[in-house]
Amino acid sequence: MVKLSAPSFWFRPQVKLWPAVLTPLAWAVARVARCRMQRKGWQAPVPVLCCGNLTVGGAGKTTVVIDLVQRLQARGVHPHVLTRGYGGKVPNGTQVMPAFHTARDVGDEPLLLARYCPVWVGGDRAVTARCAVSAGADCLIMDDGFQNPSLGKTVSLVVVDGAVGLGNGHVLPAGPLRETVEDGLARTDALLIIGADRHDVERLAQSRNLPVLHAELEQVDAPEVLRSSLYVAFAGIGRPEKFFEGLRSAGIKVVEALPFPDHYAYNNRDIARLQAEASRLGARLVTTPKDAMRLPASFRQNVVVMNVRLVWRDPQAPECLLDTLLARQA
Structure with missing residues (x-):
């Protein structure tokens, strides 16, 4: 069977050789990411909530997005989701149609999300955002895209898998980070740790006065x-x-x-x-x-x-997050 391809040293801080060898490349990646994020994105006329992460790989973002979509709908809001559509081949700004599209067309996550609300795929989030607003969205949720500058964010929620934390703390390819921790947390409004915090990520966030939320992924x-x-x-x-x-x-x-x-x-x-x-x-x-x-x-x-569901440690924490989202746009 096929094995996972992420280097094991990414999640073993005690391994020093490979991160040291790859540090020059990591510096270059971090510099490019920093310069890229200085670009100003399109400001949508509706609130934009970004659910992203600092590392490559999954942290449970899609389950978080589904939970927040349902909470917004319970408030009478009509959210649409914007996502890259990993591995898909449809044009930028395509609305996902589960009866027509397959995972090869739009990716797996968009098909799953489309069970709950309208979903738009494409790497240019400004394009997908305009399509969604034109179709009646009064709130946008980005599934990933924290490092994508094309669309301005009203609130950015960074999701962390508590079991692996931020890996060895190095930027690609020396580690799993897409950008430096300092750069990423500077644009973060709140941090969500899913599962037990085995790497003291909460302390790191609190040192920067960031609100820290907690949740668990539970099997139905x-x-x-x-x-x-x-x-x-x-x-x-x-x-x-x-x-x-x-x-x-x-x-x-x-x-x-x-x-x-x-x-x-x-x-x-x-x-x-x-x-x-x-x-x-x-x-x-x-x-x-x-x-x-x-x-x-x-x-x-x-x-x-x-199936899995998200269980928040503090049931009011996501509601307060959404209060902030909607209040900022008012």
Whole structure:
């Protein structure tokens, strides 16, 4: 099976050699990122909430976006989501149509988000924002794009996976950071740590007087029939181990866990291997909602899709964040 491609030293601060060797390149990347973010983006006539992160890879942003979309809708707001559409091939400013588009067209995350509200894909967020506003959006949520200067942000929420934190603290390629911590936190309005804060990220944020929010990603309660079966779990997300750990915490009997790279496009050979492995172990297959978007419909019906939900430590924290978002634009 395909293994994850992120270098292990990115998440091992005790490893000094490779970060030292790659430091000149990291300086160049940080300088380019800093210069790029000095450009002024288009200011939308509606509030813009950016859910981004400082590192490459997943931190749970899409689940956060879904949660905030539903909270805004409960207030009578009509949010639209703007996202890059990783791996897609449709033109910039395309609205996602789940009945028409596939993950190869628009990416997996946009298809998942389109279940909840209108979604627009494209690397130029100013273009997608104009399309969304023209279509009736009275609030925009950016799924990623924190390092994209083309659209001005009303509020920026940086999401951190508490299990891995900010890695070794170095910028690409010496580490997983897209920009320096100092540059990123200077543009941040609040920090959301998902899961236990194992790397003291909260202290780092508090030293810069940033509000810190906490939440957990929890598997949606599994019925007893799932707990009584054996499962081969597979996932091509930013950190597959988080999904596997969540399954086990929910009481799912995982007999084998198979990681794939983030946004991995499953082919017929992969599917045959997954089926053979499940058959060999007398187990069923289980995966994430995003992975399901990248499976052929004929195969998807044979795979259990385990959903997750966001549980906030302080139930009022996201509401206060949205109060700030809407008040700033008023």
